[in-house]
Amino acid sequence: MSRLLESEIPPQSCFLPFDLSILYTVSWAQVLTMESLQEKFDDIKSQTTVTVRPVSPMMLANMGGPRRFHDDEREVSSAGSSVVGLEDAESRPRLQWCRNGGATSWRARVSWFGLRPREGEMASQRRERRRQCCRWAVIAITVLTVFGVIAGIVYISFVTTLIRRLAPPAGHSGLQHIVEAWKEPDSNGAFTYEWRDDFSRDIIPKSCHSHNDYWRPVPLYMALAAGCVSFEADIWLTDDSELLVSHSWKSTRSARTLRSLYLDPLTNIFTHRNISTASTSDRETGVFDSDPNASTILLIDFKSNGTATWPVLLSQLQPLRDNNWLTYFNGTDIIPGPLTIVGTGNASFDLINANSSNRFIFFDAPLLSISDAKYNTTNSFYASTNLKAAVGSVWGRGMSGSQFDAVKQQVQAAEAKGLKSRYWDTPGWPVGLRDGVWRNLMDAGVGVLNVDALVSATSWNWGWCVVAGIALCGHS
Numbered sequence: 001m002s003r004l005l006e007s008e009i010p011p012q013s014c015f016l017p018f019d020l021s022i023l024y025t026v027s028w029a030q031v032l033t034m035e036s037l038q039e040k041f042d043d044i045k046s047q048t049t050v051t052v053r054p055v056s057p058m059m060l061a062n063m064g065g066p067r068r069f070h071d072d073e074r075e076v077s078s079a080g081s082s083v084v085g086l087e088d089a090e091s092r093p094r095l096q097w098c099r100n101g102g103a104t105s106w107r108a109r110v111s112w113f114g115l116r117p118r119e120g121e122m123a124s125q126r127r128e129r130r131r132q133c134c135r136w137a138v139i140a141i142t143v144l145t146v147f148g149v150i151a152g153i154v155y156i157s158f159v160t161t162l163i164r165r166l167a168p169p170a171g172h173s174g175l176q177h178i179v180e181a182w183k184e185p186d187s188n189g190a191f192t193y194e195w196r197d198d199f200s201r202d203i204i205p206k207s208c209h210s211h212n213d214y215w216r217p218v219p220l221y222m223a224l225a226a227g228c229v230s231f232e233a234d235i236w237l238t239d240d241s242e243l244l245v246s247h248s249w250k251s252t253r254s255a256r257t258l259r260s261l262y263l264d265p266l267t268n269i270f271t272h273r274n275i276s277t278a279s280t281s282d283r284e285t286g287v288f289d290s291d292p293n294a295s296t297i298l299l300i301d302f303k304s305n306g307t308a309t310w311p312v313l314l315s316q317l318q319p320l321r322d323n324n325w326l327t328y329f330n331g332t333d334i335i336p337g338p339l340t341i342v343g344t345g346n347a348s349f350d351l352i353n354a355n356s357s358n359r360f361i362f363f364d365a366p367l368l369s370i371s372d373a374k375y376n377t378t379n380s381f382y383a384s385t386n387l388k389a390a391v392g393s394v395w396g397r398g399m400s401g402s403q404f405d406a407v408k409q410q411v412q413a414a415e416a417k418g419l420k421s422r423y424w425d426t427p428g429w430p431v432g433l434r435d436g437v438w439r440n441l442m443d444a445g446v447g448v449l450n451v452d453a454l455v456s457a458t459s460w461n462w463g464w465c466v467v468a469g470i471a472l473c474g475h476s
Contacts, residue, residue, distance in 0.1 A: 174199035175225040182218045185260035195272045200287055205229050205294045206458050208449045209422060214245045216454075219261050224287060226454040230297040233262055234345070237304040241312050249303070262298060263316060270325050270338060286338035295327060297340045297381070297448075299364065306346035313361070317341060321360050328360040329378050342381045353379045367421055370413050377418035382447070384422040385410075387437070394427060398436025408444040420447025428452055 174196035210223035344364035
């Protein structure tokens with residue numbers, strides 16, 4: 001050979017996980033025949049071995065650059081030679097791979113669960129230890145799975161029991177029977193049904209307002225069955241002087257009129273209630289058996305021109321006024337009736353206030369301007385505002401302290417003038433926020449609670465609407 005590879009390996013070098021041993025003792029002066037080479041090879045096999053280790057760029061940097069070799073340098077005379085005896089090489093402990101970093105196999109990295117090979121450990125012992133580790137892992141996973149299934153069953157059973165215990169009982173009144181059998185009005189008019197004397201039995205009237213009531217599967221009757229005393233109808237004036245009920249003009253239908261959805265059904269209720277055994281001799285009887293003198297409120301939102309709509313509405317309300325079923329102002333006093341009509345939206349305050357002796361439509365006054373002296377009990381009934389306009393956005397679980405104080409002041413200002421406060425556009429979701437705002441408004445003494453979820457508002461305990469992260473009340 002022309003050169004002898006020789007190197008000095010620094011202590012922080014990085015070795016491959018194997019030793020490449022090459023046996024060299026052949027000199028340039030010898031005649032290189034196959035026989036002599038074989039003899040020489042056999043002779044030195046038991047004497048010396050040269051371990052040649054690869055050199056990395058990091059090693060070169062530590063060595064101060066690559067080492068140059070010359071033909072006259074001899075392997076055996078090098079002071080830094082890596083020549084060791086075979087017996088020494090076999091007994092010499094292997095250096096751990098990657099003392100200063102480098103790639104290694106996944107087996108060497110496995111140290112968790114006691115799977116890393118131990119020094120002096122036999123293969124059979126290592127396999128047995130791994131089997132034990134796997135056995136314990138399977139046991140742990142099985143136990144956790146069993147406990148998880150049990151916890152899930154307990155959780156579901158707990159929530160199911162709560163729903164069964166807290167859910168309001170199904171109603172059995174005449175109103176509930178109407179809700180189940182109701183059909184949309186047609187060309188013949190409003191839905192008709194057989195009257196039952198248990199029409200409103202066991203229903204407690206509550207100070208809640210059925211917002212956009214006409215959107216419900218059963219307008220009017222669902223609100224009454226829930227006990228809400230107030231309900232809302234948006235009206236549009238047509239060219240043939242009819243008042244259609246809808247939130248927008250595009251969604252109006254000719255059969256869904258103010259008369260077919262509200263006025264005619266209310267007339268039918270008052271007619272039958274006045275001849276039932278619940279009637280009294282001193283005044284007209286209201287809707288609810290439990291409180292016959294409670295007045296219901298029909299909030300009419302004028303969507304089209306208020307001035308043009310006004311005379312048409314008056315003419316349609318006149319039959320109820322003739323039967324003394326409407327609350328009215330006679331110029332001196334407010335005479336209560338089983339039904340109170342309130343105008344909002346594009347309703348004209350001046351037109352409402354103009355009739356000073358037979359006023360049976362009242363105004364929905366702006367709550368934030370309630371200090372204006374023109375709003376009083378003779379011309380107004382509600383004092384309403386958007387909740388966000390009143391106190392700003394509400395987050396978390398309800399109003400902040402300052403928001404609650406502002407609401408309370410507004411409610412008290414309306415009460416001081418004899419008007420019922422109402423806040424619309426309250427949060428509907430999340431359920432926890434919705435219930436928190438409801439609770440805040442009721443604590444502040446709001447006149448009527450504006451709601452979309454009738455059953456949740458009137459029949460559930462709001463403190464139990466959200467249990468274990470599940471909304472039990474829903475949005476019904």
